[in-house]
Amino acid sequence: MSVRRASVLALAAASALALLLAGSDAFAYRYLSCNGKPVRWPGSYGAVQNLCSIPSGSSQAKAYTAAMGQWRGVVGMQDVAYHYGTWPSDHCHVDLDDGWNDVALVEAASIDGALGTTVLVRSCDQIEEANVLISNLATQTFDNPDEAFAAGTCPFSPTGTGMATFLHEMGHAHGLAITSAGGPDNHPLNFTVMRPSPPVPLGGGSAGVVHTQPMPDDAAGGRFLYPMSKTEVNLMASAQRLVDGEIRNVTPWKTLQRCRGETFTFRWTAANTGMVNVASDQRFFLAPSPSAHGTTGITLATWHDAMVLAQKEVHVNMAVTIPCSTPPGLYWLYHETDAGHTVVEVSESDNVIHNPLTIQVGNCGC
Known part of the structure; x- marks a missing residue:
C-alpha cells in the first residue's frame, strides 16, 4: 500500500x-x-x-x-x-x-x-x-x-x-x-x-x-x-490495572500452590464506562477452565456494594481463602462485577473475566 x-x-x-x-x-x-x-x-x-x-x-x-x-x-x-x-x-x-x-x-x-x-x-x-x-x-x-x-x-x-x-x-x-x-x-x-x-x-x-x-x-x-441526552449504565471487569503510569495485569502469569484453607492475595479492577455511580457486588471464584465465564464456580469471596464512580475505575487488593470443600486440581481465578445481577446495564457480556493467575489446589489442608 x-x-x-x-x-x-x-x-x-x-x-x-x-x-x-x-x-x-x-x-x-x-x-x-x-x-x-x-x-x-x-x-x-x-x-x-x-x-x-x-x-x-x-x-x-x-x-x-x-x-x-x-x-x-x-x-x-x-x-x-x-x-x-x-x-x-x-x-x-x-x-x-x-x-x-x-x-x-x-x-x-x-x-x-x-x-x-x-x-x-x-x-x-x-x-x-x-x-x-x-x-x-x-x-x-x-x-x-x-x-x-x-x-x-x-x-x-x-x-x-x-x-x-x-x-x-x-x-x-x-x-x-x-x-x-x-x-x-x-x-x-x-x-x-x-x-x-x-x-x-x-x-x-x-x-x-x-x-x-x-x-x-x-x-x-x-x-x-459529542454529547447527547441518552444515559448509559455499564460496569466491566478488567484483568489490567494502572501502576505508576503503566498498564499491568492485575495478577502475575504464574501458578500458586495452595492447600485448602490457605489464603492468597491479588488485585482486581472494576471499571464503570457509564454515566452514573454504581454500587454492586464483586464476586471472586475459581473454575477449572479459562472459558468458564458462565459457571458458578467455587466462590472465594464477595465484596458487597462496591461503589465505582461514573466514568472511573478502581484497582483494589483482595485476600481470599481456599474453601475446605474445594476438590484438588488446577483452577483459574475469576472476577465478576454485578454478581447479584441487580444493575440493568447496556452490556452484560463484559462483567466476568479470568485472570492470568492460576491456583493449583493440593490434596492437603482442612
Missing part, C-alpha cells in the same frame, strides 16, 4: 511506538481546541475501507469492524463514525486531503514505523477528513486478544496489537488525543486505550466478546466532544 501525501495537511495525530511521557491527569482525556472550541466533526462521517489492504472477511477487516462498533456503542455520545463503503480491490493507495476518509493498512515505513497513524484535515475547530492508517507489520496480528493479558503482552501472542491499534486510531479520528502537526504529544497516560503505546487495558468476557473496548476515560472524552 502506498500513501500519497498532499502538499498541506492541517492536522496529524500519530500513535504507537512513541515513548511514554511523564505526567497524568485524574480525568485525562485529551483534545485540541481552536478559537476556544474543541476540534471535532460537525456531524457524522463515513469511513471507506481499502479492500486492497483490508480484504473482506480478513482478521484486519474484523478488527476494523469491531473498532467501529465499539465507538458507536458508547451510549451518551452521538454515533459519529459509520462504515460508508469500500474502495475497489485494485485501489492500492491512499490519497490524503482528497475528501475521502480512508481506512487502510500501509507499509510501516510510510508512517514512520508506528503501529498506526491517523491524519486529519480540519478547518479550525471542524474536522473535514480522517485517514486511519494501520501498519501491516507481520508482528502486528489482528485477532481478539485474550482478556487476561494486556494487548501486546500475552505470553502466547506477544504481538496481538492490531485490534487495539484500530480502536486507538479511530479514537483519534473522532478528535481524541490529537495534536497540531509538529506539536507536542497529546496522548493521555491513564487507564485508557488512547495511551501512546501498548499495552492497553482490556474488558472482560468470553472468547466471543470483543475485549479491546473504550475504557471509562475514553467514553468520557467521546461524550465531551
Whole structure:
C-alpha cells in the first residue's frame, strides 16, 4: 500500500511506538481546541475501507469492524463514525486531503514505523477528513486478544496489537488525543486505550466478546466532544490495572500452590464506562477452565456494594481463602462485577473475566 501525501495537511495525530511521557491527569482525556472550541466533526462521517489492504472477511477487516462498533456503542455520545463503503480491490493507495476518509493498512515505513497513524484535515475547530492508517507489520496480528493479558503482552501472542491499534486510531479520528502537526504529544497516560503505546487495558468476557473496548476515560472524552441526552449504565471487569503510569495485569502469569484453607492475595479492577455511580457486588471464584465465564464456580469471596464512580475505575487488593470443600486440581481465578445481577446495564457480556493467575489446589489442608 502506498500513501500519497498532499502538499498541506492541517492536522496529524500519530500513535504507537512513541515513548511514554511523564505526567497524568485524574480525568485525562485529551483534545485540541481552536478559537476556544474543541476540534471535532460537525456531524457524522463515513469511513471507506481499502479492500486492497483490508480484504473482506480478513482478521484486519474484523478488527476494523469491531473498532467501529465499539465507538458507536458508547451510549451518551452521538454515533459519529459509520462504515460508508469500500474502495475497489485494485485501489492500492491512499490519497490524503482528497475528501475521502480512508481506512487502510500501509507499509510501516510510510508512517514512520508506528503501529498506526491517523491524519486529519480540519478547518479550525471542524474536522473535514480522517485517514486511519494501520501498519501491516507481520508482528502486528489482528485477532481478539485474550482478556487476561494486556494487548501486546500475552505470553502466547506477544504481538496481538492490531485490534487495539484500530480502536486507538479511530479514537483519534473522532478528535481524541490529537495534536497540531509538529506539536507536542497529546496522548493521555491513564487507564485508557488512547495511551501512546501498548499495552492497553482490556474488558472482560468470553472468547466471543470483543475485549479491546473504550475504557471509562475514553467514553468520557467521546461524550465531551459529542454529547447527547441518552444515559448509559455499564460496569466491566478488567484483568489490567494502572501502576505508576503503566498498564499491568492485575495478577502475575504464574501458578500458586495452595492447600485448602490457605489464603492468597491479588488485585482486581472494576471499571464503570457509564454515566452514573454504581454500587454492586464483586464476586471472586475459581473454575477449572479459562472459558468458564458462565459457571458458578467455587466462590472465594464477595465484596458487597462496591461503589465505582461514573466514568472511573478502581484497582483494589483482595485476600481470599481456599474453601475446605474445594476438590484438588488446577483452577483459574475469576472476577465478576454485578454478581447479584441487580444493575440493568447496556452490556452484560463484559462483567466476568479470568485472570492470568492460576491456583493449583493440593490434596492437603482442612
